[in-house]
Amino acid sequence: MLKTFALTVAYDGTRYAGWQIQPNGLAIQQVLSEAIGRVVGHEVQVRGSGRTDAGVHAIGQVCAFSSSVWQPPASRLVRAINTHLPRDISVVDSRAVVEGFDPIRRATRKRYRYRFRTSRVPDPLNNAFHWWIPRRLDHEAMRLGAARLVGTHDFKAFESLGSRRITSVRTVYTSEVCVHEVMAGREITLEIEANGFLYNMVRNIAGALVAIGRGRFAPEWLDGVLGSRARNIESQTAPARGLCLMNVDYPQELFVTDQTEG
Amino acid sequence: MLKTFALTVAYDGTRYAGWQIQPNGLAIQQVLSEAIGRVVGHEVQVRGSGRTDAGVHAIGQVCAFSSSVWQPPASRLVRAINTHLPRDISVVDSRAVVEGFDPIRRATRKRYRYRFRTSRVPDPLNNAFHWWIPRRLDHEAMRLGAARLVGTHDFKAFESLGSRRITSVRTVYTSEVCVHEVMAGREITLEIEANGFLYNMVRNIAGALVAIGRGRFAPEWLDGVLGSRARNIESQTAPARGLCLMNVDYPQELFVTDQTEG
Numbered sequence: 001m002l003k004t005f006a007l008t009v010a011y012d013g014t015r016y017a018g019w020q021i022q023p024n025g026l027a028i029q030q031v032l033s034e035a036i037g038r039v040v041g042h043e044v045q046v047r048g049s050g051r052t053d054a055g056v057h058a059i060g061q062v063c064a065f066s067s068s069v070w071q072p073p074a075s076r077l078v079r080a081i082n083t084h085l086p087r088d089i090s091v092v093d094s095r096a097v098v099e100g101f102d103p104i105r106r107a108t109r110k111r112y113r114y115r116f117r118t119s120r121v122p123d124p125l126n127n128a129f130h131w132w133i134p135r136r137l138d139h140e141a142m143r144l145g146a147a148r149l150v151g152t153h154d155f156k157a158f159e160s161l162g163s164r165r166i167t168s169v170r171t172v173y174t175s176e177v178c179v180h181e182v183m184a185g186r187e188i189t190l191e192i193e194a195n196g197f198l199y200n201m202v203r204n205i206a207g208a209l210v211a212i213g214r215g216r217f218a219p220e221w222l223d224g225v226l227g228s229r230a231r232n233i234e235s236q237t238a239p240a241r242g243l244c245l246m247n248v249d250y251p252q253e254l255f256v257t258d259q260t261e262g
Numbered sequence: 263m264l265k266t267f268a269l270t271v272a273y274d275g276t277r278y279a280g281w282q283i284q285p286n287g288l289a290i291q292q293v294l295s296e297a298i299g300r301v302v303g304h305e306v307q308v309r310g311s312g313r314t315d316a317g318v319h320a321i322g323q324v325c326a327f328s329s330s331v332w333q334p335p336a337s338r339l340v341r342a343i344n345t346h347l348p349r350d351i352s353v354v355d356s357r358a359v360v361e362g363f364d365p366i367r368r369a370t371r372k373r374y375r376y377r378f379r380t381s382r383v384p385d386p387l388n389n390a391f392h393w394w395i396p397r398r399l400d401h402e403a404m405r406l407g408a409a410r411l412v413g414t415h416d417f418k419a420f421e422s423l424g425s426r427r428i429t430s431v432r433t434v435y436t437s438e439v440c441v442h443e444v445m446a447g448r449e450i451t452l453e454i455e456a457n458g459f460l461y462n463m464v465r466n467i468a469g470a471l472v473a474i475g476r477g478r479f480a481p482e483w484l485d486g487v488l489g490s491r492a493r494n495i496e497s498q499t500a501p502a503r504g505l506c507l508m509n510v511d512y513p514q515e516l517f518v519t520d521q522t523e524g
Contacts, residue, residue, distance in 0.1 A: 010385065010386050011386050011387075012386045012387050012389065059387065059445065082383060082384065087384060087386060088389060089386055090385070092383050092445070121272075121344060121352050121353065122344065122352045124274045124350045124351055124352050125272065125274050125319060125391065125506075127274065129387065183272075183321065184354060
């Protein structure tokens with residue numbers, strides 16, 4: 001019997017060429033496929049909820065594969081696959097899902113976090129996980145800017161070239177900026193949840209918020225950027241290292257009760 | 263005029279062969295010496311407050327060097343040296359100190375943190391910074407064990423071979439275990455402060471606390487281990503990756519007012 005499994009996966013993206021298998025560089029999808037293949041005893045095709053770029057991290061990426069050979073409970077896959085993974089990738093959870101489960105199209109919500117560090121000196125212990133900006137940012141202005149993105153908008157202004165989506169309209173449910181004190185400065189985080197994201201959308205939004213934090217633009221500037229429906233070139237794309245895919249949601253009915261589960 | 267400077271340095275030790283310059287592998291001391299040399303315009307000898315082993319991290323390592331060429335304020339060294347450092351090492355602070363300042367002998371207190379992670383699954387985003395133990399530990403027993411180390415004791419039982427110290431008596435001021443919830447488990451930290459540490463002392467203590475957390479020994483077992491004054495071989499040396507040098511204290515009178523400082 002063919003069974004389909006959804007895995008929740010965490011990774012430090014630093015040394016990978018991104019999620020998707022490609023000719024140059026090692027992809028997370030490839031490392032996972034090989035580890036799963038060893039566990040189930042045959043080649044598998046692993047489909048992710050979306051690509052993450054080189055250097056982008058994940059705590060809650062979701063991917064799926066099918067097997068007619070693996071019969072033990074889905075939950076047993078976690079430890080079994082982790083045995084074959086390097087220490088910068090790990091399977092956090094495994095659940096049985098309906099046949100034909102499509103992790104891209106069936107995703108209802110995704111949540112990302114972008115971390116900025118504003119401090120006099122760089123913090124080498126978190127270097128791979130944030131964008132270091134050696135000056136003060138007006139985080140209140142950033143917070144006001146982020147809040148303006150909530151709702152249903154055409155986000156074309158924040159889409160990088162190289163993607164082909166039918167529509168660039170997305171609904172942002174949460175877009176919040178938080179601040180806390182750290183060694184010699186502050187960590188500022190953007191937490192953003194939407195029904196989907198365009199290519200580089202979070203990194204382009206993060207770059208726009210930094211332009212606001214630097215005082216180059218007022219928070220209201222974002223309204224015009226959104227309204228323009230043209231790629232915003234007045235601020236930069238934030239570096240990959242600060243981005244982390246936190247969570248992907250699916251409708252509850254796609255998860256099936258694994259009959260073999262104790 | 264010969265001036266001596268004390269730098270506070272932070273580093274991710276993952277890709278280094280430790281603090282001390284050695285024939286095999288890149289040492290943090292070497293990378294720092296070269297960066298400082300470029301800034302002051304001549305070769306410098308950089309002395310650290312103590313060696314950290316390969317894979318051990320620091321937030322507050324202290325090292326010193328002298329120059330008769332560098333005349334700007336000490337504080338200017340921070341940004342200047344960081345320009346020449348890789349992103350996993352950074353200078354956090356710089357102060358002028360008395361001539362002949364000896365960062366090893368004049369240290370009055372050092373503080374280390376050791377991080378354990380007990381969770382079903384490994385956490386790849388913190389993998390380089392903790393010891394992952396995939397089972398529950400009795401952190402209350404660990405806390406009681408850690409507390410028994412406070413005071414002046416002969417810590418020979420927790421000294422690894424390869425060091426030559428005149429005395430193995432040290433005074434531990436703080437030895438505390440803290441716990442907080444993290445993804446799919448708990449992070450347990452040991453915070454330990456003493457007037458000095460023997461070779462591998464914190465890692466050997468961390469290993470002993472894990473043996474207690476696993477229920478192999480009661481907290482009182484540590485009294486016998488300490489009393490034996492013989493190398494404890496009933497528990498392991500904890501891996502380097504979990505260890506971080508947090509802080510080194512010096513008497514206030516060793517810091518001099520830099521006349522050139524604004």
